[in-house]
Amino acid sequence: MKQRKVPMRKDIVTDEMMPKKELIRIVKNKENEVSLDPTGKKPGRGAYVSINVDVAKKAQKLRTFDKAFGIKIEDSFYDELINYVDHQQARRELFGNDK
Template identity: 70%
Template sequence: MAKKKIPMRKDIVTGEMFPKKELVRVVKNKENEVSLDPTGKKQGRGAYIRLDVPVAKQAQTDKVFDKTFGVKIDPSFYEELIAYVDHQVARMELFGDGK
């Protein structure tokens, strides 16, 4: 049986490539609204960030998504991102998978 190819994506904070399951997608839609996309299927331009709290905090400090999407993003979005990443990391540690 052939090995299944693992999709890789680039973390926009560190610039490193990671398996898609280890990242969370952030998407900007046509109305310039930026939101988390846990399913990876929302319409719009997407960017990925690794499921790592220090990386999410660095994204907040550097305003990475403001620069990437070219729009002013509310600071509460970064707080939501950090909380989501923290939750997902705890979940992976507890259950041993990304689901």
């Protein structure tokens, strides 16, 4: 059977290429609203961060998405990101990488 190509994306915090399934997309829309995009299909400019709490905390500390999108992002977004990443990381540990 032919092996499928795995889409790769770059983690904006670590500059590491990883499979798209191991990353979370953060999107900025035309109204300059920044949000999590678990489906990866929202319209707008996207940036990726790995499902790792330490990386998410580093993104908050360095204000990575402020720089990437060129706008000031509230701390509440980074808190939401860390909580979401923590939840997803726990799911992966419980259920494996399939989910």
